[in-house]
Amino acid sequence: VNEIATTTRTGLLHSADLWTGLAVTAVGAVGLVGSLTISAPRGLSGLLGPRVYPLTVSVLLILLGVVLVVRAALAAAPVHADFGRHSTILVVIAVLVGFALLFQVLGFVLSAFLMLAVLYRFLGERRLWLVLLVAAVTAAAIYLGFRDGLGVDLPTTPFGL
Amino acid sequence: MDAFTQLMGGFAAALTVSNLLAALVGCLLGTVVGVLPGLGPSTTVALLIPVAFSMQPDAALIMMLGVYLGAMYGGSLTSVLMKVPGEASSVMTAIDGFAMAQQGRAGPALAIAAIGSFIGGTLSVVGLTFLAPVIAGVALSFGPAEYFSLMLAALLLTSVLLGANLVKGFISVALGLLIAVVGTDLQTGVSRLTFGFTGVLEGIDIIVILMGVFGVGEVLWYLAHRDGESGDRLGIRGRLWPDRDDRRRSWPAIIRSSVLGFLVGILPGSGSSLAGVLSYTVEQRISKEPERFGNGAIEGVAAPETANNSATGGALIPMLTLGVPGSGTTAVLLAVLTVYGIQPGPRLMTDSADLVWAIIASLYVSNVLLLVLNLPLIPLFTRILDVPVRFLMPLILVIAGVGAFSLSNSFSDLVLVFAFGVLGYLMRAVGIPLVPLVLAAILAPKMEQSLRQATLLSDGDWTVFLTSPISAVFLALGLVVVGADIVSKRKRKRRLVDVTEDE
Numbered sequence: 001v002n003e004i005a006t007t008t009r010t011g012l013l014h015s016a017d018l019w020t021g022l023a024v025t026a027v028g029a030v031g032l033v034g035s036l037t038i039s040a041p042r043g044l045s046g047l048l049g050p051r052v053y054p055l056t057v058s059v060l061l062i063l064l065g066v067v068l069v070v071r072a073a074l075a076a077a078p079v080h081a082d083f084g085r086h087s088t089i090l091v092v093i094a095v096l097v098g099f100a101l102l103f104q105v106l107g108f109v110l111s112a113f114l115m116l117a118v119l120y121r122f123l124g125e126r127r128l129w130l131v132l133l134v135a136a137v138t139a140a141a142i143y144l145g146f147r148d149g150l151g152v153d154l155p156t157t158p159f160g161l
Numbered sequence: 162m163d164a165f166t167q168l169m170g171g172f173a174a175a176l177t178v179s180n181l182l183a184a185l186v187g188c189l190l191g192t193v194v195g196v197l198p199g200l201g202p203s204t205t206v207a208l209l210i211p212v213a214f215s216m217q218p219d220a221a222l223i224m225m226l227g228v229y230l231g232a233m234y235g236g237s238l239t240s241v242l243m244k245v246p247g248e249a250s251s252v253m254t255a256i257d258g259f260a261m262a263q264q265g266r267a268g269p270a271l272a273i274a275a276i277g278s279f280i281g282g283t284l285s286v287v288g289l290t291f292l293a294p295v296i297a298g299v300a301l302s303f304g305p306a307e308y309f310s311l312m313l314a315a316l317l318l319t320s321v322l323l324g325a326n327l328v329k330g331f332i333s334v335a336l337g338l339l340i341a342v343v344g345t346d347l348q349t350g351v352s353r354l355t356f357g358f359t360g361v362l363e364g365i366d367i368i369v370i371l372m373g374v375f376g377v378g379e380v381l382w383y384l385a386h387r388d389g390e391s392g393d394r395l396g397i398r399g400r401l402w403p404d405r406d407d408r409r410r411s412w413p414a415i416i417r418s419s420v421l422g423f424l425v426g427i428l429p430g431s432g433s434s435l436a437g438v439l440s441y442t443v444e445q446r447i448s449k450e451p452e453r454f455g456n457g458a459i460e461g462v463a464a465p466e467t468a469n470n471s472a473t474g475g476a477l478i479p480m481l482t483l484g485v486p487g488s489g490t491t492a493v494l495l496a497v498l499t500v501y502g503i504q505p506g507p508r509l510m511t512d513s514a515d516l517v518w519a520i521i522a523s524l525y526v527s528n529v530l531l532l533v534l535n536l537p538l539i540p541l542f543t544r545i546l547d548v549p550v551r552f553l554m555p556l557i558l559v560i561a562g563v564g565a566f567s568l569s570n571s572f573s574d575l576v577l578v579f580a581f582g583v584l585g586y587l588m589r590a591v592g593i594p595l596v597p598l599v600l601a602a603i604l605a606p607k608m609e610q611s612l613r614q615a616t617l618l619s620d621g622d623w624t625v626f627l628t629s630p631i632s633a634v635f636l637a638l639g640l641v642v643v644g645a646d647i648v649s650k651r652k653r654k655r656r657l658v659d660v661t662e663d664e
Binding site: 024031039040060069071085088091099119123 | 348551575585589609
């Protein structure tokens with residue numbers, strides 16, 4: 001009767017649910033540690049204090065993570081994650097990190113121009129002049145739109161770019 | 162009668178030049194994002210939040226609701242012409258809509274989609290007009306205990322309805338609840354879960370979460386999964402207007418789907434996509450010729466397109482009357498209210514009556530605008546698809562980044578919006594639904610506050626949540642829904658096993 005095969009050891013390591021469960025448990029554990037270090041003012045204990053709620057949620061996360069890990073171990077076949085094209089996503093995330101780093105140094109216009117140009121090129125636009133033109137116009141338009149339309153001055157370099 | 166008088170006042174506000182213009186801009190923008198696959202109403206509305214800062218509350222909300230409605234109208238276009246749903250809510254439309262287009266009947270398919278959308282959208286606003294004051298009136302008597310249980314039940318329902326996996330739905334909710342804790346506790350002033358980062362001492366702005374998960378996250382997902390440039394699309398040949406047979410078949414489907422969509426929309430977590438799927442299934446079940454479905458049945462276009470629009474009116478009910486949003490887009494709208502310092506909840510309809518009725522009236526206006534705009538502008542809207550995705554998606558990333566930065570000139574918000582984008586992408590990749598996280602993060606501060614207030618009022622006796630009848634009913638409802646989901650999935654699994662054994 002017990003036909004449901006448990007996942008083989010190698011299959012389990014490919015299970016997205018296993019890693020998700022572990023990650024969720026880890027987040028819950030971090031939350032738990034953080035919750036325990038919250039210094040509750042005297043007299044405010046139990047449900048009235050600032051600790052109970054985050055503590056409860058953290059424990060809940062740990063439990064849910066464990067449930068997911070157990071289910072992954074008992075599953076007949078590993079559930080695979082759908083990350084899409086790894087190369088694309090890694091490059092785009094790297095560009096986002098680069099933008100965040102450059103933003104403080106170069107200001108908005110230059111860093112946005114660079115980010116847009118790199119992404120346009122990466123996503124398949126071959127004509128370099130078009131890449132540079134659209135990136136420049138777009139970065140400038142967003143800057144002016146935020147400044148004149150929304151009254152937000154985005155940071156720029158001392159040269160005003 | 163009272164609702165009617167207030168609605169007339171709302172029309173007076175909604176029909177001013179600036180608000181009409183806001184509605185028009187919103188409707189056009191919504192249709193555009195509806196047409197574009199990979200861009201949805203929640204993404205667009207989230208990205209518009211920085212713009213909302215510079216507008217009057219009524220104009221901003223009217224524009225955003227125009228986007229919401231317009232996306233439902235626009236979603237049908239690519240479904241019919243390319244079999245690529247522009248929105249999740251138009252997935253079912255693609256089946257019979259594309260079959261009709263292949264038979265040279267794209268015109269009637271798009272026309273019936275627009276007409277159905279109009280009727281469904283308008284009927285659901287009528288429902289909203291008369292139901293909202295009643296529900297808000299009842300909710301006024303809720304104390305903190307009732308409120309806590311209501312929000313808990315809404316979150317449980319959301320985890321059940323969104324996503325196939327209950328555990329993953331709960332994980333999404335718990336993550337949202339935990340993220341909301343980060344920052345300074347308003348009642349005691351102690352900092353919680355900040356781990357020494359000063360940038361999050363004031364908490365993580367819900368708008369940063371929304372723009373990250375819905376804006377950056379959606380773009381990352383789309384870029385990782387897009388397959389080349391847009392494929393072939395069928396043109397509109399022949400007549401545009403549905404003939405007598407089309408109309409005869411569509412009418413009953415439109416009326417049924419209006420009611421169904423509205424009711425489904427009210428439930429937290431269900432929204433337009435579920436409404437579309439359910440209405441299609443219902444029409445196929447009760448049809449005398451179910452074999453026509455999938456081969457170009459016009460009811461198969463009319464039903465989901467009507468239902469996804471009538472769900473919008475329903476979805477606004479819990480958001481406006483209880484302060485409990487049921488979908489991604491209404492969650493963003495709720496966050497926008499708080500941006501203006503407007504406290505959502507049952508008092509909203511009395512305290513900000515002018516605003517609420519202007520919004521409701523604008524929904525009638527926007528539905529008319531969309532009906533008028535939609536049919537003549539179809540050729541123009543299809544041209545939008547010629548805008549290369551490689552230029553559009555990076556633009557959204559930049560706007561999300563600086564939009565978050567501009568909220569309080571904070572560099573940490575820029576980093577956080579990207580971080581939440583990556584989180585949203587990862588969650589989608591492993592099958593964890595995003596909307597429960599967002600809803601939980603929005604509701605969490607109020608939930609915790611209600612929890613503490615209720616225990617304070619009852620002198621630390623937590624059984625108050627069970628002894629108050631209304632609170633107990635909400636809790637019981639939440640548990641019943643979860644229990645029913647577990648039982649039905651067990652059964653389904655067993656049946657699946659049975660079937661395979663038979664073979």
